[in-house]
Amino acid sequence: MSNMTSNEPIEPEPSASPPAVSAERRRAFRLVVGIACLAALWAVWQVWTSFVAYTDDAYVTTNFVTVAPQVTGVVVSVNVANDQEVRRGDLLAVVDKVPFQLVVDQRKAAVQDAVANHKLVSDELKTAQDRLTAVTAALQQAGDDQKQVALTGADMVSAKQREQAAARDAVDKASQSVVSQDAVVAQAKAALALAEWQLSQTEIRAPADGAVNNLSVSVGDTASAGKALVGIVDAAGWRIIANYKESYIRNLETGKAAWVWLDTHPWRLYRARIEGVSRGISRGPDQDGILPYVAPTTDWIQLKRRFPVTLRLVDPPSDLTLYMGSDASTLIFP
Structure with a gap:
């Protein structure tokens, strides 16, 4: 019987699957890279916050002067309108003489x-x-x-x-x-x-320059001695209160330069200087109100304690109108 040569191709044996150890190495590598990235971001953040103190927990404020009559009587004239600009000494209202x-x-x-x-x-x-x-x-x-x-x-x-x-x-x-x-x-x-x-005292006059706010008195109302009748937003006391984390304040000193972003005037930074750093805050909201209280939580997240830092704008533009209670962001280079 003669030997016959087979023409069928010989299939190569299938290669062995990658060992399980290679997949574990890749997972370990990705974990190390992730940890390294987080560490790098943390390091960058620490370096950044060592040179820049930023907060968006800031607001514009000034003194709010409540004008109360010294005598009790019927109001016979109101000489100002709501939101009107007034000067110190301007007549606001008159009580029956x-x-x-x-x-x-x-x-x-x-x-x-x-x-x-x-x-x-x-x-x-x-x-x-x-x-x-x-x-x-x-x-x-x-x-x-x-x-x-x-x-x-x-x-x-x-x-x-x-x-x-x-x-x-x-x-x-x-x-x-x-x-x-x-x-x-x-x-x-x-x-x-x-x-x-x-x-x-039957002539009630403005004690300071500013703007009449939320005027509600009318002719015929009874003005009571010691009870607020007119409110004035003081034009001379404008300042920015920025609440900074306690880890920042050690590097903040009076006179240092700062930059302010006003939500009422976006896309522009205004120069400012630190006027003061609060030396104390209240630990709870149920205090007497003399010490400032800054809530340390946002929803359910516990935050670091924050201390109020007072900033004053440097040479603000003459046409800049500030609004008491409006939001702001501040940037300080310690």
């Missing part, structure tokens, strides 16, 4: 009466003093005569001495009346001064 003018007239009459009574007792004192002077002179003369007249002179001197004692009593009483009337006059003048001051 009539009751206060009547009190002033009454106090003036009381002063005149007290002054007239004071003149009467002063005249009485002058008369008593003149009488005492005359009696003293007569007593001196009687003493001189006693040296020449024995018994009769002695009786005369005794009578003059009694007259002198009576004159002294009259002077003392008149002096007391004058002192008492001095107090009456002073009290009457003080009451008049108070009445005149209260009359002047």
